[in-house]
Amino acid sequence: METKEEIRARFAPSPTGKVHIGNIRAAIYNWLFARHTGGKFLLRVEDTDLERSTPEAIEALFECMKWLGLDWDEEVFYQTKNIQRHLECVEKLLSSGRAYKIEKTSRDGKTGIVTMFRMPKEGTIEFDDIVKGHMAKKAEDIQDFAIVRSDGSPIFHIANVVDDIDQRVTHIIRGDDHVENTFKHIEIFKALGAPVPRYAHLSMIVNRQGKPYSKRDGAAFVGEYRDAGYLPDALFNYLLLLGWNPGGDREVISRDEAAKLFDLEKVHVTAAMFDPKKLQWMNGEYIKRMPAAAFKEEVKKAAAGYGEANHTEEWWDSLSSQLQTRTKFLKDLHESVRPFFDGEYPFEQAAVEKRLAKPGVKELLLDLAARFESAPDWNAPALEAIVKELSQGGGMGPWVHPVRVATSGRGEGIGLFEMLELLGRDATLRRMRDAAGKYAL
RNA sequence: GGCCCCAUCGUCUAUCGGCUAGGACACGAGCUUUUCAUGCUUGGUAGAGGAGUUCGACUCUCCUUGGGGCUGCCA
Numbered sequence: 001m002e003t004k005e006e007i008r009a010r011f012a013p014s015p016t017g018k019v020h021i022g023n024i025r026a027a028i029y030n031w032l033f034a035r036h037t038g039g040k041f042l043l044r045v046e047d048t049d050l051e052r053s054t055p056e057a058i059e060a061l062f063e064c065m066k067w068l069g070l071d072w073d074e075e076v077f078y079q080t081k082n083i084q085r086h087l088e089c090v091e092k093l094l095s096s097g098r099a100y101k102i103e104k105t106s107r108d109g110k111t112g113i114v115t116m117f118r119m120p121k122e123g124t125i126e127f128d129d130i131v132k133g134h135m136a137k138k139a140e141d142i143q144d145f146a147i148v149r150s151d152g153s154p155i156f157h158i159a160n161v162v163d164d165i166d167q168r169v170t171h172i173i174r175g176d177d178h179v180e181n182t183f184k185h186i187e188i189f190k191a192l193g194a195p196v197p198r199y200a201h202l203s204m205i206v207n208r209q210g211k212p213y214s215k216r217d218g219a220a221f222v223g224e225y226r227d228a229g230y231l232p233d234a235l236f237n238y239l240l241l242l243g244w245n246p247g248g249d250r251e252v253i254s255r256d257e258a259a260k261l262f263d264l265e266k267v268h269v270t271a272a273m274f275d276p277k278k279l280q281w282m283n284g285e286y287i288k289r290m291p292a293a294a295f296k297e298e299v300k301k302a303a304a305g306y307g308e309a310n311h312t313e314e315w316w317d318s319l320s321s322q323l324q325t326r327t328k329f330l331k332d333l334h335e336s337v338r339p340f341f342d343g344e345y346p347f348e349q350a351a352v353e354k355r356l357a358k359p360g361v362k363e364l365l366l367d368l369a370a371r372f373e374s375a376p377d378w379n380a381p382a383l384e385a386i387v388k389e390l391s392q393g394g395g396m397g398p399w400v401h402p403v404r405v406a407t408s409g410r411g412e413g414i415g416l417f418e419m420l421e422l423l424g425r426d427a428t429l430r431r432m433r434d435a436a437g438k439y440a441l
Numbered sequence: 442g443g444c445c446c447c448a449u450c451g452u453c454u455a456u457c458g459g460c461u462a463g464g465a466c467a468c469g470a471g472c473u474u475u476u477c478a479u480g481c482u483u484g485g486u487a488g489a490g491g492a493g494u495u496c497g498a499c500u501c502u503c504c505u506u507g508g509g510g511c512u513g514c515c516a
């Protein structure tokens with residue numbers, strides 16, 4: 001009886017300081033596959049490019065993984081620590097005749113001895129890709145290729161395969177750009193007497209022109225989305241949908257649910273175009289679905305530094321519930337929360353011109369301030385009743401707009417009367433009168 | 442050039458031979474509304490082209506066209 005093989009998937013980026021969204025999608029699919037199957041998700045750092053693989057770059061990679069909730073199993077595997085093994089395996093290939101040394105001249109004109117891997121000269125190499133299906137290629141169509149440089153350092157092909165053997169990787173889920181390499185790598189696995197893992201090649205994320213999405217097309221790195229205020233779960237969900245869906249019409253899918261439903265076989269073969277608009281929508285969905293308490297914490301965080309007002313929890317609850325449906329990005333909170341606190345707040349030029357710098361507005365504000373002052377209760381319904389009475393059944397716009405700009409400096413925000421309630425009587429009256437003097441005609 | 446892969450609304454996609462081709466984003470209209478949103482209702486837009494298989498093809502086969510990938514002492 002054969003014991004059931006443990007599934008081991010891996011994400012093996014070379015750290016460059018920034019993690020590309022296409023790359024992280026591969027990480028997401030690996031993670032999902034491992035979590036779905038109950039297998040292991042391994043992280044291997046292919047840090048053989050000493051120039052770029054700085055400690056900072058590696059740290060940035062970890063950070064990005066953590067931000068997206070991509071926790072890995074076992075210790076991080078560093079490719080540079082396995083160079084001895086790579087070279088040992090090359091020796092084996094050399095002695096079995098599957099590798100040979102030859103003098104070559106590189107593109108930049110330097111001549112030296114490199115070690116080449118010998119491909120078979122006839123027959124076909126084939127494998128069943130979990131997403132692309134059956135793949136076959138005539139051996140004669142693939143050239144022998146270098147595995148050790150003239151300076152003695154192992155090249156990607158051998159390092160990658162040996163590491164996969166040593167990490168006992170059973171499933172290789174990676175970018176489409178590696179399909180051709182797969183035919184080569186399969187031969188190395190065989191030549192080394194190792195079992196050939198299963199492969200799944202993911203299509204690329206492309207731009208409007210159908211070319212691989214790059215930094216020229218917009219934000220291409222995970223860090224940029226974090227800095228722009230995207231929620232990690234929203235990015236995760238959006239990237240997940242770019243090439244896979246659970247069937248039916250479900251779109252907003254939690255990480256756990258995705259892990260439950262994920263199926264590599266249903267991953268699309270076709271390239272997917274990146275749509276920032278839909279990502280933005282997805283982010284809004286996640287903000288709307290945030291637990292109220294969590295959102296309130298974000299509001300408080302955004303307000304930190306605007307002066308210490310002793311607001312009650314009810315006050316914060318009210319503010320944050322008003323804000324939650326109108327917030328597209330958490331980082332916008334810092335600005336939208338500003339008028340609710342004492343101290344300077346900016347007046348938007350356009351809003352001032354449109355709503356305050358008009359004849360009659362000064363009297364209107366002063367008159368309304370007086371009426372507000374004698375309001376029996378300071379709450380939204382009471383204030384609304386006052387304006388409603390003034391408007392005599394017509395629209396409340398002529399009163400509402402100037403008051404909003406006068407008290408917040410901006411043309412938009414949460415419901416006006418809710419805002420005034422939160423602002424309180426003193427601040428509201430003071431601001432209305434100040435603005436009447438400063439800006440209104 | 443050679444080899445490999447791909448092809449449904451503008452975009453992401455559902456469909457696994459029966460389709461009046463469904464959903465989401467984006468866009469338009471409307472309702473709700475003090476603003477901005479949310480919410481609700483609603484509109485338009487798709488199977489690259491050509492053969493074949495079949496009672497029946499978006500779904501299967503072939504060709505054409507178009508797109509992408511690879512073709513390094515990069516990964």
